[in-house]
Amino acid sequence: MSIPLALTVNGKAVKADIDPRLLLADFLRTTLGLTGTHIGCDTAQCGACTIHLDGRAIKSCNVLALQAQGADVVTIEGLAESDGTMHPMQAAFKECHGLQCGFCTTGMVMSAIDLVARHPNADEKTIREELEGNLCRCTGYHNIVKAVQQGAAAMAK
Amino acid sequence: MYTFEYQLPKTLADAAKALASTGGKPLAGGQSLVAAMKLRLAQPGTLVDLRGISELAGIRKEGDALVIGAMTRHADVANSAVVKGAIPALAVLADGIGDRQVRNMGTLGGSIANNDPAADWPAAVVACNATVQTNKRKIAAGDFFKGMYETALGADEIITAVSFPIPKKAAYAKFPNPASRFALVGVFVAQLADGSVRAAVTGAAPAVFRAAPIETALAKSFTPDAAKAVKVDAKGLNNDLHGSAAYRAHLVSVMAGRAVAAAG
Incomplete structure (x- = not known):
């Protein structure tokens, strides 16, 4: 059984005929080649696969691609300007060295942007609580939190 | 899958x-x-x-009750001014489910239909004496949850909304497993409009249950000390690598006490 799927990904209309079993993460990575969305645990725990579905951070490894039918999806590839200028949150992660191996980073950035949208003036405690769904196996949380704070300030400008 | x-x-x-x-x-x-389908623990044919179905989402006050549509996301319950005004404990509970990404997808109806032994919502539904509305009938909370992952729902029955009578006081306190963050024990305490007290426990047994000795103690004195003084029977409680039945029994009194303190 193959089902037509139509949605918007990073501002572009996308269409494909897919097996209903296809996960949103695999659709993004395999069908569209957007490999910036990482699959870490594949059990909705680590948050590496976090993307925005209609403006909200979700774990794309735990969502069927068909659940994004007609939706507006933004991945890490959709954040930078067309001239390559990084999103303020991406820039903050780079400047604060908010990453070590980098595997969790794209999910962290996507969660951080959702977090700042809801809590523009989030303090350290709120940031740590709100990032509960994103795990960094390098335990690089100190600089990640610093990056989110700097990114939030830059986004406010 | x-x-x-x-x-x-x-x-x-x-x-x-x-x-x-x-x-x-x-x-x-x-x-x-x-998640269950990925693990081949569930294999629905369709x-x-x-x-x-737009009528399944939304939050509204209806007389003395707060009605939450089955497809309302946990994050929307947590952020709802209507919920915070009517039963703030439900907003707190919803804000403590899983993590932000899960709360952005997961729904009230999905949670209670699944009836996970450690799910948070069943405790609120039972303690508030809520009514589960389906496309066929209205089911009292006490009749809805049947056992582990088991409910009164028929095969083609769909939850449309849950109607929570607004209690005088209510609060939820949970002791999360340090790794999974699921409730090792969660207790929802409610003093209903008629003055009666209900205390519903999740995480401690195969399914949500009412802790009668805690309810009796709180009916006499709605104080944290009254709840904490109750010795809960460990018989029938979960006994696994996360905690012994005796430990869970102890936690029921402790979390009930914290819930009463939070209810004010």
Whole structure:
């Protein structure tokens, strides 16, 4: 059984005929080649696969691609300007060295942007609580939190 | 995951028809079901996605009750001014489910239909003496949760909303497992409009249950000390690598006390 799927990904209309079993993460990575969305645990725990579905951070490894039918999806590839200028949150992660191996980073950035949208003036405690769904196996949380704070300030400008 | 057919009906009637004709399973946010399908623990022949039925979402006050649509996301309950005004404990509970990404997808209806032994919502539904509304009937909270992952729902029955009578006081306190963050024990305490007290416990047993000795103690004196002084029987409680039955029994009194303190 193959089902037509139509949605918007990073501002572009996308269409494909897919097996209903296809996960949103695999659709993004395999069908569209957007490999910036990482699959870490594949059990909705680590948050590496976090993307925005209609403006909200979700774990794309735990969502069927068909659940994004007609939706507006933004991945890490959709954040930078067309001239390559990084999103303020991406820039903050780079400047604060908010990453070590980098595997969790794209999910962290996507969660951080959702977090700042809801809590523009989030303090350290709120940031740590709100990032509960994103795990960094390098335990690089100190600089990640610093990056989110700097990114939030830059986004406010 | 095993293969399945997929349907996206636009109306409740079409969804019920699809379930009846295919013997399939309804899909809400999928935060438990999709995960279970990936592990091949669930293998529905057909998934009937309820996402397209707009009447299933939304939050409203109806007289002395707060009515939350089955497809309302946990994050929307947590942020709702209507919920915070009527039963703030429900907003706190919803804000403590899983993590932010899960709360953005998971729904009230999906949670109670799944009836995970450690789910948070069943405790609130039972303690508030809520009514589960389906496309066929109204089910009292006490009749809805039957056992581990088991409810009173028929195969083609769909939860449409849950109606929570607004209590005088209510609060939820949970002791999360340090790794999974699921409730090792969670207690929802409510002093209902008629003055009666209910204390519903999740995580401690195969399914949500009312802690009668705690209710009796709190009916006499609605104080944290009264709850904490109750010695809960460990018989029938979960006994696993996360905690012994005796430890869970002890936690029931402690969390009930914290809930009463939070209820004010």
